[in-house]
Amino acid sequence: MLEELTYEQLPDSLKDIADAIGLKPLKNLIKLAGGSTIYIPNEKNLIKPVRDKIIRSSFNGDYKSLSRQFNMTEVQIRNIIKSSTR
Known part of the structure; x- marks a missing residue:
């Protein structure tokens, strides 16, 4: 079902990330690390x-x-x- 998710359906907290990397890469990130806490270094x-x-x-x-x-x-x-x- 994740494949059917549109940009408009994203929570506002994820729209900036989708804007930066794209919707498909965001979906891949969700599949990879969804539900976990990740650290992104500066x-x-x-x-x-x-x-x-x-x-x-x-x-x-x-x-x-x-x-x-x-x-x-x-x-x-x-x-x-x-x-x-x-």
């Missing part, structure tokens, strides 16, 4: 490993330049670079 936490990898590969000895580019302190940049050599 973007900042998801991209941190990607950001750190870019910082390490871009490092040329200039901490100040990278700190400006990534809007981070030089200490944060140094810690990221240092963590790659452990």
Whole structure:
């Protein structure tokens, strides 16, 4: 019966999700995780490993330049670079 569910029949709390991912993917998500509690990490936490990898590969000895580019302190940049050599 889920296949017959229309956008208009969705509760308002799910319409934003349907707008973002589409009705069919929302139905798939309901089949997969309906009734359970799921945690969706924020973007900042998801991209941190990607950001750190870019910082390490871009490092040329200039901490100040990278700190400006990534809007981070030089200490944060140094810690990221240092963590790659452990």
